[in-house]
Amino acid sequence: MRDQRVVIVGGSSGMGLRVARSVVASGGQVVIGGRDPERLAQAAATLGERAQARRIDSSDKASIAAFFEGIGRFDHLFTPGSSQSSGRIDEIDDDTAESPFRSKFWGQYYAVKHALPHLAKTGSIVLMSGAYSQRPLAGSATYVACNSAIEGLARALAVELAPIRVNAISPGTIDTELWQTRLRHKREQAHAHYAAMAALGRVGTVDEAADAVLFLMRNTYTTGSTLFTDGGYTLR
Ligand SMILES: NC(=O)c1ccc[n+]([C@@H]2O[C@H](COP(=O)([O-])OP(=O)(O)OC[C@H]3O[C@@H](n4cnc5c(N)ncnc54)[C@H](OP(=O)(O)O)[C@@H]3O)[C@@H](O)[C@H]2O)c1
Incomplete structure (x- = not known):
């Protein structure tokens, strides 16, 4: 990624931050985005002088437009930053759905x-998609449908935007900071449940997911693909 400039919406934590670290370590530059300015500043400080941070909320169209205004030329975009909830169709309100x-x-x-x-x-x-797109869990219908739509969006944009390449990563459960927000026993229960359903019998690491993202950025003949970094969850 030497001399490449990479923009990561959701780059202050988890998979986004790990991709940013690899880009900077290999001689590239990053612009990381997220909602929390303190978290962003801390992440940018650990990345060093080849990193910039800008505020963005992916739920807010005006914020997205402002983030890209005057950002300058760049080579790759990665967009894991999102915040959502889910639940059973007969239990959740429309806003959550x-x-x-x-x-x-x-x-x-x-x-x-x-x-x-x-x-x-x-x-x-x-x-960024997610492997529930292919193998849904009960209680997350609109999240599942959203991931399927994102995989379709990657295929459609690959055709529309060529020669720019467009791909999606569809991870299974990856042990990122996202899970630290859950109660410990709930997290352990969810991870054990996932491990029992995945062919490799475990959840994934942040490094494994970030490596898949970097592959999609680097490989100049891959477009319209969805890469399932899921330990074989979607095979069973
Ligand atoms: N971890 C998994 O098991 C897993 C599995 C499948 C798919 N995914 C997908 O991966 C993404 C999360 O990545 P992660 O697991 O690496 O999580 P993470 O460690 O929680 O990192 C999420 C990053 O996105 C930012 N972010 C969150 N909401 C945002 C918003 N509304 N606007 C802009 N930035 C936002 C966060 O910063 P702020 O909070 O400060 O904004 C942070 O930088 C989600 O799209 C999720 O659906 C995760």
Whole structure:
């Protein structure tokens, strides 16, 4: 990734931050985005002088437009930053039901739209999906549907935006900071449940997921693909 400039919406933690670390370590530059300015500043400080931080909320169209305004030319876009909830169709309110599409689907769609004027034609976009798209869990219908839609969006944009390459990463359960917000016993229960369903019998690491994202950025003949970094969850 030497001399490549990479923009990561959701780059202050988890998979986004790990991708940022690899890019900087290999001689590239990053712009990381997120909602919490303190978390962003801390992440940027650990990344060093080849990193910049900008505030963005992927649930808010105006915030997405402002993030990309004057950002300068860059080579790759990765968009894991989203915030959503889910639940059973007969239990959740409309706002909760719509939250995955609002933040994760439309958030990524508008990020691509506002990124385009600045994105190199030789570059790439990696959208964030999730393996429940292919093997749903009960109680997350709109989150599942949103991930399926994102995989479709990657295929459609790969055709529409060529030669810019567009791919999606669809991870299974990855042990990121996202899980630290859950109560410990709930997290352990969810991880054990996932491990029992995945062919490899465990959850994934942040490094394994970040490596898949970097592959999609680097490989110049891969476009329209969804890469399942899921330990074989979708095989069973
Ligand atoms: N971890 C998993 O098991 C897993 C599995 C499948 C798919 N995913 C997908 O991966 C993404 C989360 O990545 P992660 O697991 O690495 O989580 P993470 O460690 O919690 O990192 C999420 C990053 O996104 C930012 N973010 C969250 N909400 C945002 C918003 N509304 N606007 C802009 N930035 C936002 C966070 O910063 P702020 O909070 O400060 O904004 C942070 O930088 C989600 O799209 C999720 O659906 C995760």
